[in-house]
Amino acid sequence: MHTYPSPACETCPAAPANIRRLGLDTGRWDFVVALAGNPNVGKSTVFNLLTGLRQHTGNWPGKTVVRAEGAFDLDGKRYKIVDLPGTYSLLGTTPDEEVTREFLLFGRPNVTLVVADATCLERNFTLLLQILQITGRVVLCLNLMDEARSRGIDIDMRGLARELGIPVVATAARRGQGLDELLAAIGSVATSKTAALPHPPDIMPAELRDTVEKLAERIKRTYPRVDNPTWVALRLLEGDPRIVKALEQGEFENDNAAA
Amino acid sequence: MSTPKDILRAAEKLRWELGPHFQDDIAAKVSGAATALAGRYVRNPSDASGPSWQRRLDLILTGRWTGLPAMALLFAIVLWITIEGANVPSGLLAELLVDKIHPWLKTLALNIGLWPWLAGLLVDGVYLSTAWVVSVMLPPMAIFFPLFTLLEDLGYLPRVAFNLDRIFQKAGAHGKQALSMTMGLGCNAAGVIATRIIDSPRERLIAIITNNFSLCNGRWPTQILMATIFVGALAPPAVSGLVAAASVFFVALLGFACALGSSWLLSHTLLKGEASSFSLELPPYRPPDVLRTLYTSLIDRTLFVLWRAIVFAAPAGAAIWLIANISLGGHSIAWWMVTVLDPPGQIMGLTGVILVAYIVAIPANEIVIPTILMLTVLLSGNANVNSPGAGILFETEGHVLHTLLTGAGWTTLTAVCLMLFSLLHNPCSTTLYTIYKETGSWRWTGLSAALPLALGAIACSAVAAAWRLLAF
Numbered sequence: 196m197h198t199y200p201s202p203a204c205e206t207c208p209a210a211p212a213n214i215r216r217l218g219l220d221t222g223r224w225d226f227v228v229a230l231a232g233n234p235n236v237g238k239s240t241v242f243n244l245l246t247g248l249r250q251h252t253g254n255w256p257g258k259t260v261v262r263a264e265g266a267f268d269l270d271g272k273r274y275k276i277v278d279l280p281g282t283y284s285l286l287g288t289t290p291d292e293e294v295t296r297e298f299l300l301f302g303r304p305n306v307t308l309v310v311a312d313a314t315c316l317e318r319n320f321t322l323l324l325q326i327l328q329i330t331g332r333v334v335l336c337l338n339l340m341d342e343a344r345s346r347g348i349d350i351d352m353r354g355l356a357r358e359l360g361i362p363v364v365a366t367a368a369r370r371g372q373g374l375d376e377l378l379a380a381i382g383s384v385a386t387s388k389t390a391a392l393p394h395p396p397d398i399m400p401a402e403l404r405d406t407v408e409k410l411a412e413r414i415k416r417t418y419p420r421v422d423n424p425t426w427v428a429l430r431l432l433e434g435d436p437r438i439v440k441a442l443e444q445g446e447f448e449n450d451n452a453a454a
Numbered sequence: 455m456s457t458p459k460d461i462l463r464a465a466e467k468l469r470w471e472l473g474p475h476f477q478d479d480i481a482a483k484v485s486g487a488a489t490a491l492a493g494r495y496v497r498n499p500s501d502a503s504g505p506s507w508q509r510r511l512d513l514i515l516t517g518r519w520t521g522l523p524a525m526a527l528l529f530a531i532v533l534w535i536t537i538e539g540a541n542v543p544s545g546l547l548a549e550l551l552v553d554k555i556h557p558w559l560k561t562l563a564l565n566i567g568l569w570p571w572l573a574g575l576l577v578d579g580v581y582l583s584t585a586w587v588v589s590v591m592l593p594p595m596a597i598f599f600p601l602f603t604l605l606e607d608l609g610y611l612p613r614v615a616f617n618l619d620r621i622f623q624k625a626g627a628h629g630k631q632a633l634s635m636t637m638g639l640g641c642n643a644a645g646v647i648a649t650r651i652i653d654s655p656r657e658r659l660i661a662i663i664t665n666n667f668s669l670c671n672g673r674w675p676t677q678i679l680m681a682t683i684f685v686g687a688l689a690p691p692a693v694s695g696l697v698a699a700a701s702v703f704f705v706a707l708l709g710f711a712c713a714l715g716s717s718w719l720l721s722h723t724l725l726k727g728e729a730s731s732f733s734l735e736l737p738p739y740r741p742p743d744v745l746r747t748l749y750t751s752l753i754d755r756t757l758f759v760l761w762r763a764i765v766f767a768a769p770a771g772a773a774i775w776l777i778a779n780i781s782l783g784g785h786s787i788a789w790w791m792v793t794v795l796d797p798p799g800q801i802m803g804l805t806g807v808i809l810v811a812y813i814v815a816i817p818a819n820e821i822v823i824p825t826i827l828m829l830t831v832l833l834s835g836n837a838n839v840n841s842p843g844a845g846i847l848f849e850t851e852g853h854v855l856h857t858l859l860t861g862a863g864w865t866t867l868t869a870v871c872l873m874l875f876s877l878l879h880n881p882c883s884t885t886l887y888t889i890y891k892e893t894g895s896w897r898w899t900g901l902s903a904a905l906p907l908a909l910g911a912i913a914c915s916a917v918a919a920a921w922r923l924l925a926f
Contacts, residue, residue: 234735235735286480286481286484290650290653316492316496317489318488320487321484321488324487324491325484342738348497348498348499349497350496350497351494351495351496354494354495355495396491397487398483398484398487400482400483403479406468406471406472409468410464410468413456413460413464414461416456417456417461429480431461434469442458442461442462443462445458
């Protein structure tokens with residue numbers, strides 16, 4: 196058994212969470228959590244920490260080549276967690292990027308846990324900002340916080356959370372630190388009735404905005420359930436064959452796009 | 455309301471308004487927003503590019519002139535520690551499992567009234583081959599895997615890819631092939647799956663077909679055993695460990711050369727094309743958590759692989775015992791197989807027993823050595839594996855396996871050719887199946903089996919011919 200540092204405040208939501216690790220038993224679930232992030236930021240370590248599994252970890256980018264799934268039980272609800280391959284971006288055409296994009300858009304995760312390397316956040320923010328275009332149900336996990344602290348890197352987590360409108364949690368997953376806070380954040384996003392209200396920085400260049408919005412407007416009118424029409428429009432303008440196929444086969448008519 | 459067709463048509467039309475570089479514009483905007491966000495909420499100390507020792511370490515480990523020698527040295531040290539460290543525990547395990555428990559079990563089986571044939575099948579077949587697998591495989595793997603995992607957790611593997619990138623590029627292959635080949639050192643099936651990190655299908659196929667040239671854990675014990683009892687024994691005892699390690703290192707290096715050579719050949723014939731460029735992040739060195747590494751690599755890799763070996767060795771032991779004890783026309787089936795395969799074996803500097811062992815061991819390379827030992831013992835009628843003082847498996851002078859094998863006509867040439875053939879032969883059936891699943895083609899799977907086998911037959915025959923010509 197691991198022991199976790201007890202939180203400063205026993206009544207705050209970060210009080211020791213009632214977690215039961217279910218390993219591979221993903222048979223039935225209440226919520227789906229997607230685990231995304233740059234390569235080699237410790238996604239698999241976070242995954243292992245949450246599920247009690249021993250998915251192979253190692254210090255090199257690209258070691259998670261198959262989508263790993265696991266489960267845990269938190270306050271009586273079952274969470275299925277999907278470890279996605281690491282990517283730097285969602286705009287490219289590598290298989291890793293396609294898998295991640297596809298899952299975020301069509302896999303309908305209730306929570307997307309974005310794991311970031313706290314020692315080089317600038318690079319990690321690129322992916323985070325793109326994910327925020329697809330879904331607002333995001334928890335940002337600043338992993339490797341022990342390393343960042345020892346290097347004297349100072350992160351204003353409150354400021355970050357306020358600007359982005361999402362929970363931001365610091366962890367050192369290798370040492371099992373920050374698990375309780377992480378679970379509390381996942382739980383609150385998963386169970387919140389209303390979608391979180393993220394306000395991501397604008398990533399649309401001004402000269403493209405009118406064109407993209409024109410298409411997004413049409414998509415929104417036709418498929419009111421899609422709540423990331425700008426992203427869908429953008430992908431469509433790129434000619435993403437997966438989106439074209441989804442459109443032709445009516446996948447957007449149902450509840451299929453990320454809620 | 456619009457139909458999907460309307461929307462698609464609108465997208466087609468609007469695309470013209472965007473200009474040719476709109477993807478780049480978006481990427482630039484995203485990265486600008488990320489920089490701004492980090493600027494507002496992250497304060498870096500002035501030297502945030504990592505501690506200076508990391509940069510100094512990288513100057514050596516990825517330096518233009520020092521990178522490759524440092525890599526070779528590290529690899530040689532790992533091999534040497536494995537070989538030196540495995541001697542004593544292997545000897546102790548063999549003494550316990552083969553010398554002590556085996557005769558005790560045999561007596562017990564006969565005493566409780568088992569039929570002699572059943573006692574033979576279970577104890578001389580199933581038990582003995584399993585005992586050999588455990589004593590030959592467990593100690594080297596329990597040392598090699600943790601050392602390897604430590605290097606992996608430290609962040610050394612991407613640096614291997616970085617160092618080797620230029621060499622792979624010259625061979626028309628992808629630099630990340632270095633990573634899949636390193637994973638192949640553990641298990642070729644895992645190495646084949648690891649080629650998924652290579653995006654270009656052409657280069658990925660090359661990496662898949664040549665992964666078998668990375669010695670997998672099922673073959674390390676064969677290398678280490680042959681190197682220790684034949685090659686190392688040629689040197690004075692003080693340096694025999696070093697000589698043994700050097701010979702295994704040489705075989706591994708040869709495997710690397712074969713991988714490069716076949717990659718070059720493939721990229722100039724069947725899989726023509728240029729090497730594609732890629733970017734690979736060199737992660738920061740992270741001090742590994744030694745205890746956890748030891749624990750997970752022992753549980754995940756060592757015991758997992760050992761279990762696989764046992765699962766294959768137990769039925770193989772029974773099969774070998776049966777073919778050695780069932781007669782057809784006055785001789786055992788094993789005798790017939792060995793006799794038929796002996797002439798081609800001799801041409802390759804091997805023996806019929808070795809070739810039969812490689813047929814039996816198609817499911818798992820791990821059982822080659824136990825199969826050879828079982829067949830040798832059973833065919834020579836020399837059931838005296840338990841003769842007094844016969845326990846110390848890895849002692850270089852006059853030890854039991856050396857005696858047993860030389861008694862069956864083995865020479866240094868046999869050992870050298872076996873080391874070569876162990877490197878250069880078809881992948882195990884698990885790997886072949888993985889290759890089929892990854893490529894979806896029997897043709898590429900067949901090539902992956904035929905290429906190393908052909909190379910092995912040629913290399914062994916050439917070495918044997920040269921050896922005999924020079925009459926060592």
